[in-house]
Amino acid sequence: MPSSVTTTTTTTTATTSVVVNHFTKSSQILATGRRGEDEEAKDLSDECKELLLSLPKEKGWRTPYLYKFQGFWCQPKEIQAIISFQNHFQAKDSDVILASIPKSGTTWLKALTFAIVNRKSFPIVSNKNHPLLASNPHDLVSFFEYKLYENNQIPDLSNFPEPRVFATHIPFASLNMQESVQKSNAKVIYICRNPFDTFMSSWHFVSKLRPESLPTFSLEEAFRMYCDGIIGFGPFWEHMLGYWDESLKRPDKVLFLKYEDLKEDIVSNLKNLASFLGVPFSVEEETGGVIQEIAKLCSFEEMKKLEVNKTGRSIKNFENKYLFRRGEGGDWVNYFSSSMVKQLSQIMDQNLGGSGLSFKLHLS
Numbered sequence: 001m002p003s004s005v006t007t008t009t010t011t012t013t014a015t016t017s018v019v020v021n022h023f024t025k026s027s028q029i030l031a032t033g034r035r036g037e038d039e040e041a042k043d044l045s046d047e048c049k050e051l052l053l054s055l056p057k058e059k060g061w062r063t064p065y066l067y068k069f070q071g072f073w074c075q076p077k078e079i080q081a082i083i084s085f086q087n088h089f090q091a092k093d094s095d096v097i098l099a100s101i102p103k104s105g106t107t108w109l110k111a112l113t114f115a116i117v118n119r120k121s122f123p124i125v126s127n128k129n130h131p132l133l134a135s136n137p138h139d140l141v142s143f144f145e146y147k148l149y150e151n152n153q154i155p156d157l158s159n160f161p162e163p164r165v166f167a168t169h170i171p172f173a174s175l176n177m178q179e180s181v182q183k184s185n186a187k188v189i190y191i192c193r194n195p196f197d198t199f200m201s202s203w204h205f206v207s208k209l210r211p212e213s214l215p216t217f218s219l220e221e222a223f224r225m226y227c228d229g230i231i232g233f234g235p236f237w238e239h240m241l242g243y244w245d246e247s248l249k250r251p252d253k254v255l256f257l258k259y260e261d262l263k264e265d266i267v268s269n270l271k272n273l274a275s276f277l278g279v280p281f282s283v284e285e286e287t288g289g290v291i292q293e294i295a296k297l298c299s300f301e302e303m304k305k306l307e308v309n310k311t312g313r314s315i316k317n318f319e320n321k322y323l324f325r326r327g328e329g330g331d332w333v334n335y336f337s338s339s340m341v342k343q344l345s346q347i348m349d350q351n352l353g354g355s356g357l358s359f360k361l362h363l364s
C-alpha cells in the first residue's frame with residue numbers, strides 16, 4: 001500500500017484520503033514528467049532544442065517524448081547524436097556496421113561478429129581469456145548513436161583496429177545519408193526478429209527500466225503505440241523494409257539475418273556470416289569445431305551466466321542483466337489475445353506483404 005494512503009473508519013475520510021492520494025500521485029507523475037523533460041533537454045545543444053520544436057512528437061515508452069526525425073521516432077539525445085554521426089563519421093571500406101531495431105538480437109549479433117572477425121587475435125577454442133568472457137558485447141562493439149557520438153562528441157576512430165565493427169539502430173535511409181558510408185564499401189549486417197517477439201521483448205525491457213514513480217506501462221497501451229509505429233526507431237516495418245530492400249539490391253554489401261533462422265541453424269548462418277565478412281572458415285577450422293565453439297561462446301545460455309552480464313551497465317541507463325531475458329522465440333503466445341494476433345498480422349500483411357519478407361512466429 002502506498003505510504004500516503006491512511007486506513008480510515010468513516011466513508012468521508014476514506015474518500016478524502018483517496019482524493020488526496022490521487023492528487024499526490026498525479027502531482028508526482030507531473031513532477032516526474034517535467035523532471036524527465038528537463039533531464040532530456042539537459043545535454044542538448046541550442047540547435048537541437050530548436051530543431052525539436054519543429055518535429056512531431058508523441059509520448060514515449062520510457063521517456064517523456066519520442067520525436068519524428070528523418071521519418072522515424074527517436075529520443076532527443078539520439079537525434080543529436082545521429083546528426084553528429086552524419087556530419088562527422090569517416091567510413092572506411094573495411095568497416096562493418098551491425099544494424100537492428102532494438103530487441104531484435106543486437107547483443108547476439110555483436111558477440112558473433114566480434115568473435116568471427118577477431119578469431120586470429122583471440123582464438124576461440126579453449127581460450128579462457130576471450131574478451132567475450134570478460135566484457136559485455138556492447139563494450140566490444142559500440143553504437144554510433146550512444147557511446148560514440150552522444151553529447152555532441154566527435155570521437156577519433158582513426159586508430160581503431162581494422163576491420164572496425166560498429167553498431168546502430170538508425171534506419172537504412174538515415175545511415176545512408178552519411179556521405180562516407182554511402183560512398184564506401186563498408187558492409188552492413190542487419191538482424192531482424194519477428195515483430196511479435198520483438199514487441200514482447202521491448203515491453204518487458206521498458207517495463208523494467210521505467211521509473212517507479214511513473215504508472216505501469218500496460219501491454220495494451222504499448223501494443224497500440226507499436227501498431228501505430230511509435231516505438232524507438234520505428235515504425236518497425238519501415239525499419240525492416242529499408243534494410244531488406246537494400247539487401248536485395250546490394251547483397252554483397254548488406255546481409256539480412258533473422259533471429260529465428262540463427263536459433264534454428266546457427267552453424268550455416270555463421271558460415272554465411274563469415275563468408276560475407278570476407279573471412280570464411282577454413283576446412284581446418286570447420287573440422288576443429290571452431291564454428292560450434294563460437295556458437296557456444298555467444299549462446300544465450302553461456303552469456304547470461306557470465307558475471308559481466310549479470311552486473312554493471314554497458315549502455316547508460318541499461319543494466320546488463322536486462323539484456324538477457326529468455327532468448328527464445330514464440331514467447332508472445334503467452335501474452336497475445338486473439339485480437340492482438342489479428343491486428344498485428346494485418347499490419348504486417350499491409351506493410352510487408354509483397355516485399356518477400358516473412359517471419360517464423362514459432363520455433364520448432
Ligand SMILES: Nc1ncnc2c1ncn2[C@@H]1O[C@H](COP(=O)(O)OS(=O)(=O)O)[C@@H](OP(=O)(O)O)[C@H]1O
Pocket residue numbers: 100101102103104105106107108197200201202204298299300301303323324325326327328331
Ligand atoms: N546470445 C543471445 N542469443 C539469443 N538471444 C539473445 C542473446 N542475447 C540476448 N538475447 C535476447 O535478445 C533480446 C534483446 O535484444 P537486443 O540484444 O537487440 O537488445 S538491445 O537492442 O541491444 O537492447 C532479448 O530477447 P527476449 O529474451 O525475448 O527479451 C534477449 O534475451
